[in-house]
Each structure stands twice: as structure tokens, then as C-alpha cells.
Amino acid sequence: MTVIAHVALDTPLDRLFDYLAPEAGVADIGRRVEVPFGPRTLVGVLVELADHSEVPAAALKPLKHIDRDTPPLPAELLELARFAAGYYHHPLGAVLASLLPPALRRSGRPVRAAEPAAYTLSETGHTEVAVIDARKPAQFALAARFLASSVANPLARADLNDREKTLLRDWLKRGWLQGQAAPALSSSAASSPTPTSDQVTVLDAIRAAGAGFSPWLLHGVTGSGKTEVYLRLVADTLAAGRQALILVPEIHLTPQLTERFLQRFPGHSLIGLHSGLADGERRAGWLAALRGDADIILGTRLAVFTPLPRLGLIVVDEEHDTSYKQMEGMRYSARDVAVWRARQAGVPVVLGSATPALETWKNAKAGRYHLLSLAARAHAQASLPKVRLIDSRNDRPKQGFSRALLSALEATLERGEQSLIFINRRGYAPTLLCNGCGHVFPCSRCSAHLVLHRAGAGNASGYRLVCHHCGLDTRPPEACPDCGSVDLRPAGQGTQRVEETLAEHFPEARILRIDRDSAARKGAFAAMRDRVAAREVDILVGTQIVAKGHDFPHLTLVGVIGADQALVSPDFRASERLFAQLMQVAGRAGRAEHPGEVLIQTRYPGHPLYQSVVRHDYPGFAEAALRERRSADFPPFVAQAVLRAEASTEEAAMRFLLAAREAGMEMNQGVELFDPVPALMLRIAGRHRLQLLLQSATRNRLQAFLGHWLEALAALPARGVKWVLDVDPVDV
Numbered sequence: 001m002t003v004i005a006h007v008a009l010d011t012p013l014d015r016l017f018d019y020l021a022p023e024a025g026v027a028d029i030g031r032r033v034e035v036p037f038g039p040r041t042l043v044g045v046l047v048e049l050a051d052h053s054e055v056p057a058a059a060l061k062p063l064k065h066i067d068r069d070t071p072p073l074p075a076e077l078l079e080l081a082r083f084a085a086g087y088y089h090h091p092l093g094a095v096l097a098s099l100l101p102p103a104l105r106r107s108g109r110p111v112r113a114a115e116p117a118a119y120t121l122s123e124t125g126h127t128e129v130a131v132i133d134a135r136k137p138a139q140f141a142l143a144a145r146f147l148a149s150s151v152a153n154p155l156a157r158a159d160l161n162d163r164e165k166t167l168l169r170d171w172l173k174r175g176w177l178q179g180q181a182a183p184a185l186s187s188s189a190a191s192s193p194t195p196t197s198d199q200v201t202v203l204d205a206i207r208a209a210g211a212g213f214s215p216w217l218l219h220g221v222t223g224s225g226k227t228e229v230y231l232r233l234v235a236d237t238l239a240a241g242r243q244a245l246i247l248v249p250e251i252h253l254t255p256q257l258t259e260r261f262l263q264r265f266p267g268h269s270l271i272g273l274h275s276g277l278a279d280g281e282r283r284a285g286w287l288a289a290l291r292g293d294a295d296i297i298l299g300t301r302l303a304v305f306t307p308l309p310r311l312g313l314i315v316v317d318e319e320h321d322t323s324y325k326q327m328e329g330m331r332y333s334a335r336d337v338a339v340w341r342a343r344q345a346g347v348p349v350v351l352g353s354a355t356p357a358l359e360t361w362k363n364a365k366a367g368r369y370h371l372l373s374l375a376a377r378a379h380a381q382a383s384l385p386k387v388r389l390i391d392s393r394n395d396r397p398k399q400g401f402s403r404a405l406l407s408a409l410e411a412t413l414e415r416g417e418q419s420l421i422f423i424n425r426r427g428y429a430p431t432l433l434c435n436g437c438g439h440v441f442p443c444s445r446c447s448a449h450l451v452l453h454r455a456g457a458g459n460a461s462g463y464r465l466v467c468h469h470c471g472l473d474t475r476p477p478e479a480c481p482d483c484g485s486v487d488l489r490p491a492g493q494g495t496q497r498v499e500e501t502l503a504e505h506f507p508e509a510r511i512l513r514i515d516r517d518s519a520a521r522k523g524a525f526a527a528m529r530d531r532v533a534a535r536e537v538d539i540l541v542g543t544q545i546v547a548k549g550h551d552f553p554h555l556t557l558v559g560v561i562g563a564d565q566a567l568v569s570p571d572f573r574a575s576e577r578l579f580a581q582l583m584q585v586a587g588r589a590g591r592a593e594h595p596g597e598v599l600i601q602t603r604y605p606g607h608p609l610y611q612s613v614v615r616h617d618y619p620g621f622a623e624a625a626l627r628e629r630r631s632a633d634f635p636p637f638v639a640q641a642v643l644r645a646e647a648s649t650e651e652a653a654m655r656f657l658l659a660a661r662e663a664g665m666e667m668n669q670g671v672e673l674f675d676p677v678p679a680l681m682l683r684i685a686g687r688h689r690l691q692l693l694l695q696s697a698t699r700n701r702l703q704a705f706l707g708h709w710l711e712a713l714a715a716l717p718a719r720g721v722k723w724v725l726d727v728d729p730v731d732v
């Protein structure tokens with residue numbers, strides 16, 4: 001009998017490929033294989049076996065290799081990949097490839113025992129490195145770092161430079177070091193606080209539902225003790241011999257949380273999974289999960305596809321966060337995939353947030369998720385920060401700052417406490433403006449203004465004009481290209497300019513700016529956070545990256561500037577995001593024993609959104625926002641998809657979308673197809689981007705339509721047009 005392997009390969013073609021596999025058996029389903037593909041060898045996943053093929057026998061080629069040294073992907077994960085491929089209309093081969101760590105995508109050969117990701121000193125090592133001579137500075141410095149390391153806090157290979165890696169090899173040979181496999185084990189247990197009565201109620205409810213599938217929305221303000229609830233649930237999961245998957249929105253959030261989990265669960269192995277890891281580390285962690293060796297998996301959205309043979313619990317922290325949505329390749333929502341995975345694997349899933357996504361809130365209100373709330377802050381003494389609106393029509397900001405905000409900053413400095421100025425714009429100023437004729441400087445390749453940045457020290461030539469969309473980076477001109485005036489001025493505020501203004505007002509204050517620019521270097525963010533924690537900083541200036549889940553116990557004042565912009569955004573989700581950001585940034589103020597205050601500068605103090613923030617009233621905000629969405633026929637009351645097309649001319653993209661629309665209209669299956677329109681950013685990097693919105697009353701109806709429609713689209717002439725479908729888009 002012939003045995004045919006159906007192999008999923010990472011090609012743009014949405015089909016499986018057949019190979020002769022005389023030696024393959026059912027135990028090989030889910031294994032990586034190497035196959036000939038034209039002149040190349042590709043790595044794929046064997047997903048099915050069959051006894052015949054549509055391909056003529058003479059054209060069938062045999063598999064080159066089956067990797068039997070690595071466990072196969074569990075059936076549950078293959079099923080998950082099939083679901084994602086179907087729902088997001090992405091080729092299964094591409095889905096499977098994207099869930100493998102990069103190192104396992106490139107080769108189907110057995111994985112060598114991974115080099116340890118981290119090291120500590122052996123017993124001999126301790127004695128030997130302690131006597132290294134200070135006149136050998138490189139060795140001396142490395143010795144000091146090793147002496148400060150411990151099993152709970154080993155030195156990662158990734159943190160060593162080339163010179164240090166050479167020393168590492170040498171010291172390994174001498175037996176001075178011991179390697180530590182990727183899963184970190186903690187040594188000392190931290191005690192767990194007695195749950196508050198709110199937490200007990202929440203835990204009882206989740207436990208009473210048992211080990212099977214149950215979806216929960218845990219709604220609670222920052223500091224209300226959600227993480228403590230996760231920790232208790234994870235403890236149950238580990239006690240039952242199962243694995244727990246914890247998703248967090250940001251790489252930067254993993255170290256803090258990892259630390260907390262490690263301390264709570266000594267003797268259990270934890271791996272982190274995110275795109276910031278070195279290839280080897282990621283592969284080692286992923287394999288530990290696949291082999292069932294890792295008990296706790298803590299990661300960003302890509303971790304939702306981790307193979308977990310003993311999966312027992314999924315937690316999605318800050319479930320509303322937009323970074324759960326992948327914006328390229330397969331445009332999946334890790335939160336939605338997590339819920340689907342939990343259902344299929346028959347395990348509980350807990351979505352946690354202070355400001356749930358409106359989709360999630362509606363699901364909870366409709367009874368599809370069970371809603372649980374933690375009303376107060378967990379620490380008995382800690383109360384919610386007081387939010388005050390500063391009417392900037394009366395108290396007009398100068399250089400971004402109202403008098404009320406400046407005096408609050410001054411008072412906070414005098415008390416020796418920390419402040420945060422939140423402004424969601426990086427750079428020096430959003431635009432450079434000609435004072436002669438009003439000219440602003442557009443990017444030549446995008447439909448966007450160039451942002452003025454300050455590079456290095458403060459001489460005039462240290463300014464740059466930078467495009468935040470395509471990266472274009474130029475020197476500002478001496479004079480206006482339109483009128484020749486040399487009176488060019490920065491207009492508006494960015495983090496760099498705010499930092500400068502603060503330094504003028506408070507020359508004594510130690511100011512630290514945290515944004516994507518200053519935190520770009522690996523490890524920079526953690527170092528800055530440490531400085532804040534060590535009270536080496538008086539005033540923080542930051543974008544949303546500081547707003548997310550970082551605990552700054554000495555921070556008692558938060559000032560918000562430039563928030564109004566989101567109220568006038570054409571994106572209907574902008575106000576939802578603004579509310580979430582404001583609540584989140586407010587949550588930075590006054591944790592622990594210090595009461596906090598939040599000042600928001602706005603021209604619209606009467607706006608219902610700000611009024612809800614003042615009352616810390618998420619449900620009030622959500623009900624109002626959902627009413628608006630319902631009357632406007634927006635999600636979550638309809639299901640949407642967007643067909644995005646880009647081309648070097650607007651006409652080409654438009655032609656394609658019009659043809660696509662016509663094809664869809666002919667099918668007419670209860671799906672509304674809107675007119676193709678320019679994307680919010682029509683042009684990025686010289687490419688014109690247009691989009692076609694589709695909308696239907698239900699997801700099922702939309703899905704049924706998309707399948708047929710995509711087949712028709714594949715047959716359309718699309719010369720020079722790149723197109724992609726985005727199901728459940730978050731930026732329309």
C-alpha cells in the first residue's frame with residue numbers, strides 16, 4: 001500500500017502538498033519533515049496521511065526526512081492551527097510555520113541539545129573567579145557579574161558581548177560554570193497574601209465551575225488584585241499536574257511578572273516566550289513547552305500558539321490591549337484565539353482588564369463570558385487616585401503646561417515624591433511650521449507630517465525631521481521651501497520638548513523620558529524602571545509604554561497632556577483606547593500607601609468620556625460607548641472584515657478593489673460591501689493603500705461569504721497589487 005503524506009508548507013498557496021512516505025505512520029502526524037520543493041528543500045509539518053493522491057504517481061517525490069527526535073505537535077495544536085487558518089483565511093502551511101520558533105522553521109533536522117541559555121558559577125568556579133586579578137579588567141568584570149548571579153538569577157548568554165562569550169567558553173572548559181536550561185527555577189518561595197473577600201468570591205466562582213471550558217472576564221481596576229487571582233489559579237493548575245499559559249501584552253511587562261511567578265512557584269519551571277528572545281532561547285523554551293517540561297508559559301501574543309500537551313488554564317492579562325492583534329501576516333487576535341483554544345482544549349480561560357474591550361464587555365453582558373469584578377484596590381490603605389480635569393480654555397497651557405499642573409508638580413517635588421507626565425507623542429514636536437506662510441513639512445513618501453526630533457545635544461543642527469511611518473530621516477531645511485522665510489518653529493508638544501520645558505521650570509529635578517526612542521536599546525527599559533524604583537528620578541515623561549502595568553510605588557502625581565486629540569480622531573475606536581489609556585495611566589498613581597492624584601488638561605472637561613474617568617466608571621463609559629456603536633452599526637454589533645490593497649498608484653489599487661466589490665455583490669449573501677476608500681494613511685513609503693470594508697450581522701454569515709469570495713478574488717487580475725484580508729480589523 002502506498003502511503004501519502006499531506007504536508008503543510010510555508011508557501012502562499014492555500015493547499016497541502018503530497019509526498020511519498022512509505023515509512024510514515026500515524027505517530028508521525030504533527031512532526032516536522034523535510035521535503036524537496038522544486039530545486040529547494042523546505043521544512044513543513046506532516047498533517048495527514050492518505051493512501052492515494054490526486055497527483056500522478058510519476059510526479060510524486062518521497063519525503064527527505066521525518067524529525068522523530070522531537071515530539072510531534074499535539075493534535076490539539078494542529079486543530080488550533082486549522083481553526084486559525086480557516087477563520088483568518090490564511091494558508092495552513094503559513095500558520096504552522098509562523099507558530100514554529102524561527103530556528104525550527106529553517107531546518108527539519110533533529111535539534112541538538114540546546115546550549116544552555118544561562119549560567120551560574122560552579123563550586124570550583126566560585127573559588128577560582130574570586131581571586132581573578134583586577135589588572136585583567138575584562139575577566140575581573142565578568143567574574144563580578146557571575147559572583148552576583150544565582151540559580152534564581154543566572155547570567156544569560158544573550159547578555160554577554162563577544163569578548164565575554166569567549167571567556168565563557170574558556171571558563172566552561174575549566175569547569176567553573178554550570179549551564180542552566182531555559183526554564184528558570186526559582187529557589188525561594190514568596191508567601192502569598194490572604195485573599196480579600198472579593199478575591200475569595202472570584203476564586204470560588206472559577207473553582208466551582210471545574211476544570212472544563214469556562215470563559216471568565218475578570219474586571220478590576222489596576223491594583224485590585226487580579227494578578228493575585230491568576231497566581232492562585234495557576235497554583236491550582238500546577239497542583240493538578242497541568243500547564244498554565246499566561247499572555248501579557250508587552251515584552252516589557254514580562255520581567256516583572258516572571259519574577260512574581262518565579263517567587264511564588266519554587267520548584268516549577270517557567271518559560272518566557274516573546275519575539276525579543278534570541279533564536280536559541282526561544283527554541284529551547286518552546287521545546288520545553290512541547291515536551292511538557294515547562295509548567296508555566298508566560299508570553300506575548302505569539303505564545304498563544306505554544307504546544308502544550310498538559311494545558312490546564314489560559315489567562316489573558318490586559319485583554320483589551322491592541323497589541324494582542326497581529327497586524328501583519330496572519331492578522332489574528334491572540335485573545336480571540338485564546339478563547340477558542342480554551343474551548344477546544346476544555347480548560348478555563350480568564351480575561352483580565354480594568355477596561356475590557358467593548359467586544360468582551362458585550363460578551364460578558366450577554367452571558368457568553370461570566371463577569372467577575374474586583375471593585376476596590378487590594379491593599380487596605382490604597383484608595384483610587386483622585387482625577388481632576390484642568391479646563392485649558394481658562395488655564396491656558398504655555399509650552400504644554402497649565403499653571404495648575406505646574407504647581408502640582410512643584411508640590412510633589414517638594415514632598416519628595418515622583419510625578420509622571422503622560423503624553424502620547426514621541427519626538428520634539430509633531431510638526432515644524434513656517435511662521436511666514438504656515439507651511440508644514442510632509443513626508444515625501446507618506447501622507448503624514450514629518451515629526452521634529454532632537455538628536456543628541458541641544459545645538460540647532462541636532463534637529464531632524466523624521467517620518468513615523470516609513471522612517472525617512474532628514475535634516476530640517478534652513479528656510480521654508482514655499483516662501484523662503486527662515487522663521488521655522490516647532491508646533492505642538494512631543495516627549496522631548498516636554499522634557500526640555502520641565503528642565504527649565506525645575507532645574508533641580510531629575511527628569512527621565514521613557515518612550516520608544518529612549519527604550520529602544522535592549523535592556524534600556526528595565527534599567528530605566530530600576531532607576532525609577534530606586535527613586536533616582538523625580539519626574540518621568542512617558543508615552544503609553546509607561547502606562548502599562550508597571551508598578552511605581554512612589555509615584556503620586558500623573559499629569560496628562562494632549563489627550564483631546566483622540567476625541568477628534570476619525571477612528572471610531574480612538575475614544576475606547578483613550579479611556580483605557582487614561583484609566584491605565586491613572587492606575588500608576590498612588591499604589592501602595594501613597595494616595596495619588598491625576599490631572600488631565602482638556603478643552604472639553606464636560607465630555608462624558610472624561611466624566612467617566614473622573615468617576616473611575618468603566619461600566620458607565622462602556623454602556624454609553626456601546627449605545628453609540630449600536631446606533632452607528634459598528635462592531636461589536638456587526639462583524640467586519642477589511643480587504644486591504646496596496647499598489648504603486650492609487651488607480652491600480654482602486655481598480656482591484658472595485659473588481660473585488662463587484663465579484664462580492666454578485667454573490668450577495670447578506671454581507672454589505674462598502675465603497676473602496678483610502679486607508680487612514682493613504683500613502684506609506686510610496687505605496688498607495690486603499691481598503692474595502694465588509695460588514696455583516698453575524699460572524700458566521702461573514703465567514704461563509706469570505707470563503708467563496710476569496711476564491712473569486714484569487715482569479716481577479718491583480719497586477720502590481722498586493723492585497724490581504726483582515727478579519728475583525730481593529731483599525732478601519
Ligand code: ADP
Pocket residue numbers: 193194195196199220221222223224225226227228229378379
Ligand atoms: P492587579 O493585577 O489587579 O493590578 P495585583 O494582583 O498586582 O493587582 O495587586 C496589587 C497589589 O496588591 C500588589 O502589590 C499585590 O501584592 C497586593 N495584593 C493583591 N492581593 C492582595 C491581598 N489579598 N492582600 C494583600 N495584598 C494584596
Ligand code: ZN
Pocket residue numbers: 434435436437438439480481482483484485
Ligand atoms: Zn513659508
Ligand code: ZN
Pocket residue numbers: 443444445446448467468469470471472684685
Ligand atoms: Zn514617510
